[in-house]
Amino acid sequence: EVQLVESGGGLVQPGGSLRLSCAASGFTFSSYWMSxxxxxxxxxxxxxxxxxxxxxxxxxxxxxKGRFTISRDNAKxxxxxxxxxxxxxxxxxxxxxxxxxxxxxxxxxxxxxTVSS
Amino acid sequence: DIQMTQSPSTLSASVGDRITITxxxxxxxxxxxxxxxxxxxxxxxxxxxxxxxxxxxxxxxFSGSGSGTxxxxxxxxxxxxxxxxxxxxxxxxxxxxxxxxTEVEIK
Numbered sequence: 001e002v003q004l005v006e007s008g009g010g011l012v013q014p015g016g017s018l019r020l021s022c023a024a025s026g027f028t029f030s031s032y033w034m035s036x037x038x039x040x041x042x043x044x045x046x047x048x049x050x051x052x053x054x055x056x057x058x059x060x061x062x063x064x065k066g067r068f069t070i071s072r073d074n075a076k077x078x079x080x081x082x083x084x085x086x087x088x089x090x091x092x093x094x095x096x097x098x099x100x101x102x103x104x105x106x107x108x109x110x111x112x113x114t115v116s117s
Numbered sequence: 118d119i120q121m122t123q124s125p126s127t128l129s130a131s132v133g134d135r136i137t138i139t140x141x142x143x144x145x146x147x148x149x150x151x152x153x154x155x156x157x158x159x160x161x162x163x164x165x166x167x168x169x170x171x172x173x174x175x176x177x178x179f180s181g182s183g184s185g186t187x188x189x190x191x192x193x194x195x196x197x198x199x200x201x202x203x204x205x206x207x208x209x210x211x212x213x214x215x216x217x218x219t220e221v222e223i224k
Contacts, residue, residue: 045153045161045204047213061212062118095160102208103151105172107160 002026002106004096009111016086016115022079022096022108030054030074033099036081038092039110046092049081050099064090086115119143121205123216129224134195138219140188140205149209152181152190155218156201164203165190195221 008020020036035050049060049070058070069082079096091114097104120143130136140150148168153161163172165181168188178193192199200223205216 044218045155045206045215047206047215059211097160101166102149102213103163103166103206104161105163110160 002098004098004106004108006094006096006108006111009094009113011114011116012086013117014087014115017082017084018086018113020081020083020094020096020111020113024077024079024096024098027098027106029072029077034072034079035097035099035104036070036079037095037097037104037107038090039095040089040092043092048094051079083113086113088115091115118212119146119207119209119214121207121214121216123203123205123219125219126217127220127222129222130195131224132195132197135191135193136195136221138190138203138205138221140183140190140216142186142188142207145185146207146209148184149207150181150183150188151206151208152179153204153206154199154201155204161204192221 003025005023012018031053036048038046038048051058051070055072067085071080093110093112095110096108098106122141124139150168152165155161164175164179169181180191182189202218202220204218
């Protein structure tokens with residue numbers, strides 16, 4: 001059974017940093033692209049970033065370029081999102097998701113990031 | 118960036134109704150379109166991919182159609198479990214974007 005479990009969310013001040021983690025199990029993690037997708041409270045979905053199965057390619061939405069870094073450790077079956085220079089508009093539930101040619105069948109339960117003073 | 122526009126934003130319907138949600142792309146995306154269902158407090162669930170392919174395990178009352186810039190999601194015979202928010206998403210080019218969502222509520 002595929003499982004994706006996010007952790008690392010919490011309350012952070014504007015300008016601060018946070019590192020999200022996603023522990024994957026139930027599939028060959030090193031064979032799949034992985035994504036982060038977020039959802040601000042009461043709002044719609046926004047794709048944030050994705051990373052190729054071997055880590056050799058990464059893509060980001062413009063609003064996080066230069067501030068967020070996606071990475072993975074295939075030996076640990078883990079996906080990460082390093083978030084710097086956080087802004088109030090980054091407040092959201094962040095989901096880790098397993099890609100299949102551009103779509104997501106498997107999602108984690110999400111972790112809430114709140115950026116506020 | 119490609120903008121995805123869904124209509125309507127809210128749809129009131131009854132159990133058994135047939136409903137249609139439309140998604141328009143600001144430029145052509147071929148058939149690189151997916152539909153998701155999201156219930157409150159839950160992660161989205163993939164319903165349709167490649168515009169018209171039903172995801173495994175999804176009931177056949179859900180169907181998708183379209184290509185280019187105009188797409189539709191149809192639910193034939195609305196069930197109580199179907200009252201939720203629906204999103205379209207393109208994956209033609211980066212950045213991948215979603216529509217703003219359509220909330221299907223009980224009339």
